[in-house]
Amino acid sequence: MENILNSKLNKGLAYSTEERQRLGIHGLLPPCVQTQEAQEHLVLENLHRIKEDIDKYTYLMHLLDRNERLFYKVLSSHVEEIMPLVYTPTVGEACIKYGFIFNQPKGMFITIKDKGHIYDVLSNWPCQNVKVICVTDGERILGLGDLGAQGMGIPVGKLALYTALAGVNPSQCLPITLDVGTNNQAYLNDPNYIGLKQKRVTGKEYDDFIEEFITCVKKRFGSTCLIQFEDFHNTNAFRLLEKYRDTACTFNDDIQGTASVALSGLLTAVKMTKVELKDCVFLFYGAGEAAIGTANLIALAMSEKGISEEQAREKIWLFDSKGLVVKNRPEGGINHEKAPYAKDAKPIKVLSDAVDFVKPTAIIGAAAQGRQFTEEIIKKMSKLNKRPIIFALSNPTSKAECTAEEAYGHSEGQAVFASGSPFKKVDFKGRTFHPGQGNNCYIFPAVGLAAVAADLKHIPEKFFLIAAESLSNQVTSEELEEGRVYPKLNRIQEVSFKIAVDLVKYALDNGLSNLYPKPKSVESLVKEAIYDTKQINKNSHVIIAQLGSVNKFQFMQIQITLERSA
Known part of the structure; x- marks a missing residue:
């Protein structure tokens, strides 16, 4: 039964009869064998039956919980329709109501009460090979203000776009919310609020907390793990970026x-x-x-x-x-x-x-x-x-x-x-x-893909100028005629790939990468880092069957092993 409850390995009705027998799940699924494309079509049909966008968001998050690759296949194949549901603008409402729709962990909550033990908390995350972290303290969520711990919807949504739009492996992505309290009195009075019920910590205690977090991330996942700051109040955003931009692989997406x-x-x-x-x-x-x-x-x-x-x-x-x-x-x-x-x-x-x-x-x-x-x-x-x-x-x-x-x-x-x-x-x-x-979304997923592919040390300001020029240069004459200043969203995967290639070339030419020797083909290097929504290691059912019953987090560890061996 565990074999079909793990979202990273579950294929839904796409399991063949042989796979069902080997995995011990024969009889637990209807006898119909469907392709991923047929399941994708069913997802879209279900979405179109749902009236409210927030309910569509919830449905898609449940899909992510049970069949990760199908979720990313749907999102990446239908960007214009699905992206507004899993990110802006629907994610704003999702954050406001996060206490009601939270189902199971998709990231980590690290609180000010964990100060002094942040490395131990990070060690509870079962994936060792984290390459990209999106982190918020929830103080300035979109234009909605201080949503505290319920701002978790933002890093979850951002990292979903890293995968769907640029192909960053979801096993390498970790959403984190740093909960230092909230000054939103409505949440402090709300019995359904999911975060710490205290006013925000500021000053030296806050700064020491952030310093410990950055240090522990580098210790746990390596110095080249990309840390994207997201939706921090501008009083903290600018100074944190200036403090860490040369000592960590980091950038602030809002800036x-x-x-x-x-x-x-x-x-x-x-x-x-x-x-x-x-x-x-x-x-x-x-x-x-x-x-x-x-x-x-x-x-x-x-x-x-x-x-x-x-x-x-x-x-x-x-x-x-x-x-x-x-x-x-x-x-x-x-x-x-x-x-x-x-x-x-x-x-x-x-x-x-x-x-x-x-x-x-x-x-x-x-x-x-x-x-x-x-x-x-x-x-x-x-x-x-x-x-x-x-x-x-x-x-x-x-x-x-x-x-x-x-x-x-x-x-x-x-x-x-x-x-x-x-x-x-x-x-x-x-x-x-x-x-x-x-x-x-035209920029940050490509930056993440470049960071993963090239094992970047730092993210210089010039990166964002190069990315802007690369994106602009990809607007076609037909798109200009239609009044577009950006490429069509349905081209975003190819656009992100080109931006990532341009960024990696600059990084390699300017000593920003840990790769040595310099790869012969930057395009091939970037392609090798891209996640395939269809591929599950052909030997996965054999390995899992040998392991017997394991819990869900152990399965995440198994998936990393399988993908490394693929």
Whole structure:
């Protein structure tokens, strides 16, 4: 019976009659033998019967619990339909309700009470060959705020996309939530909240906890285990990235992944507007991790086009909750990260007035404040630019600064538009526009695949510029004609592969890889690291039968052995 309860080995009705007899499961399944493709079709039929997206999410998570390879086959083959269900925007609702839908462990919860024993906790994870960790402390989940331990839905979803979109082996992926408490009073009062019921730990105790975590990860899984920081509050996100970027293989997706995908969209957009990047003026609505990370990467990209980074920053403006970020504003609030973009200009508190003053080529939303790009602002952008660039990048959909229909409609079809959440195609005056989704999924899975394939020591900032350029270069002329600034999502596996190859080539040329000697073919190296949703070691049933009855976590260990021998 154990043989069909392990999600990593279970094939559902795809077991042949011989396999059922050898595994001792003959009679436990209906006599019908189905292919993986037939089971995939059944999954889709069941999904289409379910009305609510959150219920579809729950169904898919249960599929992951019982048949891992079928889950990834469905997700990777139907990215446009399934990705919004397992990640943005549905994952936001899933996190809010995580206490109700939690079924069985898909990652690890490490709490502040485990301080001093984090290595022992990590040792409880049965897979030895972890190569990628996505970790959150749950303080800033999407645009939803502090969800504490219930933010676990984010690293689970992110790592599912590592596998489905770039082929990183799920056995090498580990979602982790660091529970240091929550300041969400509703959760502290909620008997169904699954995390520690205490206020967040801060200061030195928090920093020491993070330091122990990083140290123990490297000790347990090796110094080249990739650690992706996810949804940390910006007060911690920037400083943790700066502290560990040169001593661990790490990056922050909210800062660097967002920046890379946004820059890629802008690189494509300027091809459509015929305005060179170095001549553009950018106005960010928002001045947090996403905005500043993107601004920094734009400045780096512009500096490679012939102007200094200082000159580039003069063309980049930030607008936060206090208004335009200028040096002499009375409220202050200009922290270390914002300071390079603070200008000698008058304070402006209204976004439409800032558009009049800055006269931007592109306006980029990253504040998680919905519907702030009003009809007035879009029309002003259209007067300033023949083809205004309007990126409404905030997630989830309710937080988007404007809809695709609003952007195209108020600009008379001239806007170059991208969003963080998906929008359907828009028909306007005889033209059909396909809005681009500036989703980090175009970037972080490829970075993970490159890290695994090349055994990377560090993730330099240049990686995200290379990834942005590689992604932009893969937008076809047909996609440009449709108004897309990103490749179609149904091409994302091939796109991720190409980005990973470009990143590995740079890593090998610049001494960032532990591989020696240098492989003859980078393409072959990357292909060898890719997970096959169909392959289960042909000898697995023999090995398992010899082992007899084992528990589920032991099966995970067995799977690693089988895949290494495949």
